[in-house]
Amino acid sequence: MNKKVLIINTGGTLSSVAKEHGLTPGLTTESMLQELHIVAGEAELTTQEFASLDSANIFPEDWARLAQVISRQRDMYDGMVVIHGTDTLAYTSSMLSFMLQNIRIPVVVTGSQLSISNPVADAMENLRCAIYMAQSGCPGVFVAFNRKVMLGCRTSKVRSLSFDAFDSINCENVAEISSIGMKINEHMLQKKKGVFRLQDRYCPDVAVIRLFPGIHREVLQMYAENGYRAFYIEAFGLGGVPFIRHDFISGIRGLTEQGMTVLVGTQCLYEGSSLDVYETGRRALEAGVLQAYDMTAEAAVTKLMWVLGQSDDQQEIREYFQLNLCGEVSVPS
Numbered sequence: 008m009n010k011k012v013l014i015i016n017t018g019g020t021l022s023s024v025a026k027e028h029g030l031t032p033g034l035t036t037e038s039m040l041q042e043l044h045i046v047a048g049e050a051e052l053t054t055q056e057f058a059s060l061d062s063a064n065i066f067p068e069d070w071a072r073l074a075q076v077i078s079r080q081r082d083m084y085d086g087m088v089v090i091h092g093t094d095t096l097a098y099t100s101s102m103l104s105f106m107l108q109n110i111r112i113p114v115v116v117t118g119s120q121l122s123i124s125n126p127v128a129d130a131m132e133n134l135r136c137a138i139y140m141a142q143s144g145c146p147g148v149f150v151a152f153n154r155k156v157m158l159g160c161r162t163s164k165v166r167s168l169s170f171d172a173f174d175s176i177n178c179e180n181v182a183e184i185s186s187i188g189m190k191i192n193e194h195m196l197q198k199k200k201g202v203f204r205l206q207d208r209y210c211p212d213v214a215v216i217r218l219f220p221g222i223h224r225e226v227l228q229m230y231a232e233n234g235y236r237a238f239y240i241e242a243f244g245l246g247g248v249p250f251i252r253h254d255f256i257s258g259i260r261g262l263t264e265q266g267m268t269v270l271v272g273t274q275c276l277y278e279g280s281s282l283d284v285y286e287t288g289r290r291a292l293e294a295g296v297l298q299a300y301d302m303t304a305e306a307a308v309t310k311l312m313w314v315l316g317q318s319d320d321q322q323e324i325r326e327y328f329q330l331n332l333c334g335e336v337s338v339p340s
């Protein structure tokens with residue numbers, strides 16, 4: 008029997024057209040139907056318009072609504088494809104991974120660097136890969152791009168122009184397409200299977216602070232005074248935070264003592280952080296920070312928002328960050 012695939016369009020370059028103010032999403036799935044059918048093979052397609060947005064204009068409330076749309080229809084389809092702008096695609100795929108934990112069907116997010124109306128675009132190739140993966144029966148949230156399928160919560164946009172715009176960070180690809188077809192790395196698929204429950208609560212009051220030499224710790228209190236509840240700090244190297252002169256660590260201690268959550272990761276794209284190696288990391292741990300380990304920035308930020316939506320309790324929040332919920336992190340044992 009032909010597999011049923013739902014295509015949900017949120018906008019982005021794939022569906023964009025040139026307008027007076029520049030490229031802007033404008034094509035509906037209806038107007039892309041011919042192209043969609045060319046790449047769908049045997050799959051039985053249904054299309055749904057969710058939004059028509061440049062992904063710079065996607066907000067956390069869109070993630071929650073998208074998760075609701077997917078959850079509501081999950082039993083009616085073998086898989087789903089979400090068409091999305093590439094700029095914030097990795098945030099969406101990360102948050103969907105948290106909100107849709109234990110989903111039984113593949114949810115595959117894709118986009119392209121050129122509009123589907125451009126004859127040399129990557130759009131058809133990416134859609135072909137996404138629709139194929141959506142029929143695979145592999146449960147989870149994935150990103151399909153440039154003949155690779157990656158875990159949604161491990162993906163980052165690493166190139167702004169190339170077709171190879173996304174990498175799977177600190178984690179193998181789930182699948183690759185070559186002349187021998189699609190090869191799925193079975194061990195990359197999530198084994199543990201709990202009961203699916205839509206978990207769409209989140210708290211958007213998260214600040215991201217990228218350290219640089221000379222950063223003033225006052226910036227932390229400025230955020231705190233403006234209602235922020237959690238911080239993701241992109242520290243140096245393995246997770247170093249300064250503690251002499253501009254004593255940033257004492258600023259952090261001030262936050263944790265007020266009951267705020269501070270998560271520390273690294274500015275390095277690859278290989279993650281490990282705060283217990285250097286004094287600059289250990290002192291941060293002593294000040295009460297949590298570790299992001301090898302999470303992407305997108306996963307770190309969305310996990311913070313999601314965890315804060317589940318609990319206000321500092322101990323519970325701490326425990327969530329010791330867990331690998333959907334493949335987003337390798338927590339050292």
Ligand code: ASP
Nearest residue numbers: 019020061062092093094
């Ligand atoms: N600005 C576009 C977006 O993220 C870029 C793209 O889709 O490639 O919506």
